[in-house]
Amino acid sequence: MTKIAILGFGTVGSGVYEVLKMNKESIAKKLGKEIEVKYILDIRDFSDHPEAYLFTQDFNTILEDKEVEIVAEVIGGIHPAYNFTKAALLAGKHVVTSNKELVATMGTKLLKIAKDNNVNYMFEASVGGGIPIIAPLRGCLTGNEITRISGILNGTTNYILTKMFKDGESFEDALKAAQDLGYAERDPSSDILGRDAARKISILMSLVTGIQTDVDKIKTEGITSIDSCDVEVAGKMGCVIKLIARGYEKDGKVFASVSPSMLQKDHPLSNIQDVYNGIMVYGNAVDNVMFYGRGAGTLPTASAVVGDMIEIAKDPINQGIFWHEASEDAFIPFSEINDQYFVRIEKADKEKAALVFGELDFIDCQKSNDSYFISPEMSNGEFNSKIVSIPIIKKIRIEQE
Amino acid sequence: MTKIAILGFGTVGSGVYEVLKMNKESIAKKLGKEIEVKYILDIRDFSDHPEAYLFTQDFNTILEDKEVEIVAEVIGGIHPAYNFTKAALLAGKHVVTSNKELVATMGTKLLKIAKDNNVNYMFEASVGGGIPIIAPLRGCLTGNEITRISGILNGTTNYILTKMFKDGESFEDALKAAQDLGYAERDPSSDILGRDAARKISILMSLVTGIQTDVDKIKTEGITSIDSCDVEVAGKMGCVIKLIARGYEKDGKVFASVSPSMLQKDHPLSNIQDVYNGIMVYGNAVDNVMFYGRGAGTLPTASAVVGDMIEIAKDPINQGIFWHEASEDAFIPFSEINDQYFVRIEKADKEKAALVFGELDFIDCQKSNDSYFISPEMSNGEFNSKIVSIPIIKKIRIEQE
Numbered sequence A, B: 001m002t003k004i005a006i007l008g009f010g011t012v013g014s015g016v017y018e019v020l021k022m023n024k025e026s027i028a029k030k031l032g033k034e035i036e037v038k039y040i041l042d043i044r045d046f047s048d049h050p051e052a053y054l055f056t057q058d059f060n061t062i063l064e065d066k067e068v069e070i071v072a073e074v075i076g077g078i079h080p081a082y083n084f085t086k087a088a089l090l091a092g093k094h095v096v097t098s099n100k101e102l103v104a105t106m107g108t109k110l111l112k113i114a115k116d117n118n119v120n121y122m123f124e125a126s127v128g129g130g131i132p133i134i135a136p137l138r139g140c141l142t143g144n145e146i147t148r149i150s151g152i153l154n155g156t157t158n159y160i161l162t163k164m165f166k167d168g169e170s171f172e173d174a175l176k177a178a179q180d181l182g183y184a185e186r187d188p189s190s191d192i193l194g195r196d197a198a199r200k201i202s203i204l205m206s207l208v209t210g211i212q213t214d215v216d217k218i219k220t221e222g223i224t225s226i227d228s229c230d231v232e233v234a235g236k237m238g239c240v241i242k243l244i245a246r247g248y249e250k251d252g253k254v255f256a257s258v259s260p261s262m263l264q265k266d267h268p269l270s271n272i273q274d275v276y277n278g279i280m281v282y283g284n285a286v287d288n289v290m291f292y293g294r295g296a297g298t299l300p301t302a303s304a305v306v307g308d309m310i311e312i313a314k315d316p317i318n319q320g321i322f323w324h325e326a327s328e329d330a331f332i333p334f335s336e337i338n339d340q341y342f343v344r345i346e347k348a349d350k351e352k353a354a355l356v357f358g359e360l361d362f363i364d365c366q367k368s369n370d371s372y373f374i375s376p377e378m379s380n381g382e383f384n385s386k387i388v389s390i391p392i393i394k395k396i397r398i399e400q401e
Helices: A011-022 A024-031 A059-064 A081-090 A100-116 A134-138 A155-166 A171-180 A195-209 A228-236 A298-314 A347-357 A380-389 B011-022 B024-031 B059-064 B081-090 B100-116 B134-138 B155-167 B171-180 B195-209 B228-236 B298-314 B347-357 B380-389
Strands: A002-007 A035-041 A068-073 A094-097 A146-152 A239-250 A253-264 A276-283 A287-294 A341-346 A370-374 A394-398 B002-007 B035-041 B068-073 B094-097 B146-152 B239-250 B253-264 B276-283 B287-294 B341-346 B370-374 B394-398
Touching: A002 A011, A002 A059, A002 A298, A011 A024, A011 A035, A011 A298, A024 A035, A024 A298, A035 A059, A035 A298, A059 A081, A068 A081, A068 A298, A081 A094, A081 A100, A094 A100, A094 A298, A100 A195, A134 A195, A134 B134, A146 A195, A155 A171, A155 A228, A155 A239, A155 A276, A195 A239, A195 A253, A228 A239, A228 A341, A228 A394, A341 A347, A347 A370, A347 A380, B002 B011, B002 B059, B002 B298, B011 B024, B011 B035, B011 B298, B024 B035, B024 B298, B035 B059, B035 B298, B059 B081, B068 B081, B068 B298, B081 B094, B081 B100, B094 B100, B094 B298, B100 B195, B134 B195, B146 B195, B155 B171, B155 B228, B155 B239, B155 B276, B195 B239, B195 B253, B228 B239, B228 B341, B228 B394, B341 B347, B347 B370, B347 B380
Parallel strands: A002 A035, A002 A068, A068 A094, A253 A394, B002 B035, B002 B068, B068 B094, B253 B394
Antiparallel strands: A146 A239, A146 A276, A239 A253, A276 A287, A287 B287, A341 A370, A341 A394, B146 B239, B146 B276, B239 B253, B276 B287, B341 B370, B341 B394
């Protein structure tokens, strides 16, 4: 019997409780022992819950109970999640979490504490909801050098972009629909400005490179500027626009960004619809593999939290998940990264663009006075120096296969 | 340092050697120790190989060397792979393999021997090449009850069907192209008759249910009967045809089949092109997740073999992978499985079909005298009793989301 505590009985916490209850027998059969919830920490009143005796408002009860081997931190945010996690690890308890904000900002410290105390800090649920991605990266794909990750890591923005492309909705209407369905929060800024996706690519790149890839090192652009002209012309070109988080490792250095990106319709990520997530991983042996599924939601996310618990219960030693603080020169400057762009200008500026880039195919937007072209591939430094003489309206990165 | 031996220096074996060489440093860094190839067993002459001293033709040299902890059996087929694997496990060596035929037919016995000797028999590479699928099923997804698996598990047939749908090629021409590119063997029967896919779904279902799902219990149909009329009409309906291997578990009983299947174009598996594989897994918490990548090839398959090695080197205890022989009533009869079909008849038989099934929408083929309709969902038993009075030409199962 492995006894656990759940910190926070919100969306994910209640899911963890439900999954452990629903699959109690099958988990016990596969694991060879039961996983039992001993405490649920929540400051709210759950005295009418069928198992009200599990609830406590005092974290110390959990901390001081030697029987509790694993703590699921599913509160979210930095405080009090950080202090609880740190205290639990120091007390020799394993911590599993879905808290991407905490892992992205304090992961380095918490992993060090976990290592020093020979326990685990695990976070499969922090990226891609229930999709297995952390475990494959540190498990079956470890024979590879992972050179690139590209993914749709935020379900809310993918839902909005899907509505814009499939149903011709405006950004505002699609956002409203996402909010009505509970996919987007009342303050949707963390999703639509790309910060949520940045936290997730930060975690993935830190994990595969061993270098802490701080969110503030990630060039982050959201989807708020995408409009019906972009949708129209991208569609004409047989493409869709997705919010892509990408990361590279080259010669021991890291680059990561989040940006709306244009994908050909035969790109495996182009077909990821609605709130689904998809993550492409490029390894030097396996070539490319993709992981797809529900990137959020109560039970999918809980599935990942419980998966981590089972792995720890099976083998409660430190699994060696670890990354280091980054040195000052650990990051590749954006100016050195090669890209290609889908560039929007006013029709009147076509000649200026052709003067700078040479021969270009322009596609006009029917709905506005604007036109689009695809820039040749070059470093962002070179691109930015070239476009100073063209009044460009916007540029959308083109995702390569 | 973990010392290993490679049995068989063919496509996969040479890939394992190459991956271990190419990623020697990064593997050592992640694992904390080196993996070193001590022997390569092959009956052919490799005396001009740069590391010719690694080669041996005598399996006993490997078996008797206590330093060899892990053996990669990448010979394929049953003999001598079975005897070598058994002997290695009995000698306390872990065995990792890409040999789907051996795992599908002798897995139960070999897993028992591995367990009794506290070593591992691991086979990530036997399904989906380099795609992580076995590890997620027994790792991060263990919190779920897996109720269904549906996948494109054979790259050769997927390549052929892609050519037929995208380029309008005939089955024969597409097969020829696959052979010219080395995707299909000179005797392609194991692929095109569905046997290869049956072995793989056999392994997946045995793993998730714990019940040995023998290949001869799997209703298996290949793609040889698919012709240009089927392609034309499926296309008109916004669908593609894929060779789908599927398995269900219900109330502790198992069903699995392999058959050409019709998929709507927004089905996640419909967009899997060429030699790629895709595997959808349905869990009761995670809902559906999909794994995608190269299902074959030297380095992708080797990536999975090496991944298993690293996992064992990290933690060389028995991982508890196990399934049992099936009882007589372990399988759900085909007649009890509900399906829907894309049915082909002669145009002259439309009235007979409507008499049996009620109102039907028919779609005629331009290239022949035939017509198609979609049958209502019902058990296969009921369907088969209904069609006795209709001279149907063929039926293609419709894959549900």
